[in-house]
Amino acid sequence: MEKLIDEFRKGWQGAAPPSLGLSIAFAVACLLVATLARWGLAQVRPDVYFTPYFPAVFFAAAFGGFRIGIVTAIVGGVLGVVVNFSDALADRARFALLALYWAVSALTIWGVEHYRTMLAEQRRISKRLIEEEDYRKLLVDELQHRLKNKLSTVHAVIHQVLHDQPQVWARVDPRLRSLAATDDLISRIDKAGCDIRDLLISELGPYGHVRFTLNGDRLFLPAKLAVTLSLMFHELATNAGKYGAFSAPRGLLQVSWTVSDDRLTITWDETEGPTVDKVSEPGFGTKLLKSALSAFDGRTEISYLKTGLHCIMQCRIPQGESR
Missing domain, CATH: 3.30.565.10 (Histidine kinase-like ATPase, C-terminal domain)
Structure with missing residues (x-):
């Protein structure tokens, strides 16, 4: 159950595509809720046939993709024609509303799919930027590490050369140490x-x-x-x-x-x-x-x-x- 909830969460957030079975189950649930809502509205307006199915199409397409959205729109239209909550029979007016319903559903599915595509591209770019930033930090840390090693090597070489000249070394040593301290300071202030x-x-x-x-x-x-x-x-x-x-x-x-x-x-x-x-x-x-x-x-x-x-x-x- 926990795995199913996690898959649903990732699918709804667009982090990972849901499985076909979960997408179909979600679409069926949306159609059932829409049909119940239509039954409730029929107590006041019996001539409401397709309006409750628009949200079902929207949520099914947003979760499962445009194919699931198309199937949901088709099934919703069939339910609107076949299932009656009054004595009214299907006539030309209902079929005209069915055509209008499918047209609006097609626009809804196109808009949702366009948004899903943009969201996926944004996630891809964000992931790439995060990876590049991590690589940059790794590269900077490595360069700072190498700089410290080189400065330490230079310090050791100069100390060996000036071993017999303590007065000269006394002037050079603190400057080299201060340069190293400056490099450390720059690496720290880049963050704080x-x-x-x-x-x-x-x-x-x-x-x-x-x-x-x-x-x-x-x-x-x-x-x-x-x-x-x-x-x-x-x-x-x-x-x-x-x-x-x-x-x-x-x-x-x-x-x-x-x-x-x-x-x-x-x-x-x-x-x-x-x-x-x-x-x-x-x-x-x-x-x-x-x-x-x-x-x-x-x-x-x-x-x-x-x-x-x-x-x-x-x-x-x-x-x-x-x-």
């Missing part, structure tokens, strides 16, 4: 988000905590915005290490942020770095910085001052994701 201060410390930590200052209240960033900003901070920090404040002995960085309503403004100020004489053509990093915040109704302004790079990032904080 994080605080902007933790994100900045993770990105800027490899360059030394005395080289930068952070000004702003605690602010939790939703996952998508946090991932976007982490990419931008990484690009800015990398450029600062190559060409900007972090490439000079006395170079400093100050990052500040403010929130007004749902708008976030982040200011990135570098000082005491090399003087920028000529700005090259925009590369991938610059294009990333310029376009990354467009999804959050934001923009990025970059200025190359004599004191160093000055960058202002503005965007909207998505509502309903923060905590």
Whole structure:
């Protein structure tokens, strides 16, 4: 009995086609209920012959498919003509109503079958998307695992090379560990988000905590915005290490942020770095910085001052994701 109920539930929900026997039994039940309803209506209106069978056709087609719906429509029409609950005999008017009944039933069956086809296609697409999402998660987890292994290998190789140079190793080791921590943070914020201060410390930590200052209240960033900003901070920090404040002995960085309503403004100020004489053509990093915040109704302004790079990032904080 439990198996039969489960099969009926799956068939009604469209998760799996019901068996032929169950479909026929359901159609018979619908016809019996419709006939009982017709008998009840006959106590008031004896000339109601086919109307109660429309719901039977609809439910039978929705459950068992268009073939079961057609059979139900035919049997319902025959019952409407043959079975009488009054002294009235079948006449031309009843046969005219029979033709109209079958025409409307045909439209009903077509509509139900069209809906069933659309529902089946939607389920197929949803299943495929779920499988692709599961595969993507598996692939990302595998790539993160391999990245950790490679970073650990690089860490071990450099440690072996610099084994006799403890002073150099003391400067390299914390940076490698901080880079690993940043990768872990990005993998976590992709699901939950994080605080902007933790994100900045993770990105800027490899360059030394005395080289930068952070000004702003605690602010939790939703996952998508946090991932976007982490990419931008990484690009800015990398450029600062190559060409900007972090490439000079006395170079400093100050990052500040403010929130007004749902708008976030982040200011990135570098000082005491090399003087920028000529700005090259925009590369991938610059294009990333310029376009990354467009999804959050934001923009990025970059200025190359004599004191160093000055960058202002503005965007909207998505509502309903923060905590």
